[in-house]
Amino acid sequence: MPTAYLSHPDCRRHDMGDGHPECPERLDAIEDWLIASGLGDMLERHEARPVDLADVERAHARAYVAQIGDLLQGCAASGKPRAIDPDTFANAHTWSAARHAAGAAVQATDLVLDGRADNAFCAVRPPGHHATRDQSMGFCFFNNVAIAARHALDVRGLERVAIVDFDVHHGNGTEDIIANDARVLMVSIFQHPLYPYCGGVPKGTNMVNVPVPAYTKGAEIREMIEAQWMPALERFRPQMIFVSAGFDAHRDDDLGQLALVEADYEWITLRIMDVARRHAEGRIVSCLEGGYNLDALGRSVEAHLRVLADL
Numbered sequence: 001m002p003t004a005y006l007s008h009p010d011c012r013r014h015d016m017g018d019g020h021p022e023c024p025e026r027l028d029a030i031e032d033w034l035i036a037s038g039l040g041d042m043l044e045r046h047e048a049r050p051v052d053l054a055d056v057e058r059a060h061a062r063a064y065v066a067q068i069g070d071l072l073q074g075c076a077a078s079g080k081p082r083a084i085d086p087d088t089f090a091n092a093h094t095w096s097a098a099r100h101a102a103g104a105a106v107q108a109t110d111l112v113l114d115g116r117a118d119n120a121f122c123a124v125r126p127p128g129h130h131a132t133r134d135q136s137m138g139f140c141f142f143n144n145v146a147i148a149a150r151h152a153l154d155v156r157g158l159e160r161v162a163i164v165d166f167d168v169h170h171g172n173g174t175e176d177i178i179a180n181d182a183r184v185l186m187v188s189i190f191q192h193p194l195y196p197y198c199g200g201v202p203k204g205t206n207m208v209n210v211p212v213p214a215y216t217k218g219a220e221i222r223e224m225i226e227a228q229w230m231p232a233l234e235r236f237r238p239q240m241i242f243v244s245a246g247f248d249a250h251r252d253d254d255l256g257q258l259a260l261v262e263a264d265y266e267w268i269t270l271r272i273m274d275v276a277r278r279h280a281e282g283r284i285v286s287c288l289e290g291g292y293n294l295d296a297l298g299r300s301v302e303a304h305l306r307v308l309a310d311l
């Protein structure tokens with residue numbers, strides 16, 4: 001069975017302004033690298049559907065969904081951009097992009113659970129892991145991974161799912177949404193202190209947070225993942241694994257000061273695959289989060305996808 005690759009043209013049309021690191025060209029960089037490497041031909045491509053707002057409301061407060069929906073639809077109608085916070089901006093396409101990014105994650109979940117793909121990667125933006133239950137922040141509007149995880153639990157009837165987050169920034173939004181939801185185990189590693197300046201103390205008993213100082217190298221990060229994530233995942237026996245796949249812990253990425261390279265992303269993906277094969281029938285849905293050095297992003301996504309696709 002192939003690895004599914006989901007995206008949507010509107011994810012590229014969401015634009016937060018000149019010079020913003022979370023830029024449309026990130027998706028081009030991934031696409032270019034998939035074409036150059038030939039890997040793109042090995043994946044089964046799907047155009048994402050927009051998310052059903054009932055799915056969004058499984059992770060976000062109904063009032064927040066209504067409020068951000070009004071604001072973003074206002075931008076779409078007027079064509080005028082709006083600032084959401086000092087780092088986060090909406091343009092006329094943000095509403096559609098956010099709905100298709102979350103929709104991709106839900107659709108990927110269904111593809112994998114229906115046995116139509118072994119696993120899936122969502123090449124989407126805006127990213128999601130900073131979006132809390134009732135707030136957009138840090139380039140994020142809807143928490144794509146949390147929405148998909150709740151869909152797997154509430155709609156598809158799974159009992160235990162894991163969320164793995166290796167973005168350089170702490171996934172505070174995902175933590176906010178799933179803290180103390182005993183059906184979810186979240187394991188993460190992130191630079192600390194760094195935006196959003198929390199995560200040092202986990203918010204729930206179902207979180208394994210591994211904060212690491214700036215300039216930590218790949219070998220040390222692998223040791224910490226092996227010692228802290230793996231026993232927790234093994235005990236939890238997730239029936240499906242969701243990945244917040246941020247590639248901004250790469251040594252060439254200026255938004256963080258960690259020193260991962262492509263081989264580390266390959267290794268992390270192999271470790272996730274190993275747990276998924278033992279407990280989850282191999283079921284993995286991975287969603288793009290950060291990654292701002294365009295070259296490093298393209299190469300790292302290729303390394304991640306090559307392992308997922310078993311190539």
Ligand SMILES: [Zn+2]
Pocket residue numbers: 167168169246248289290291
């Ligand atoms: Zn990040």
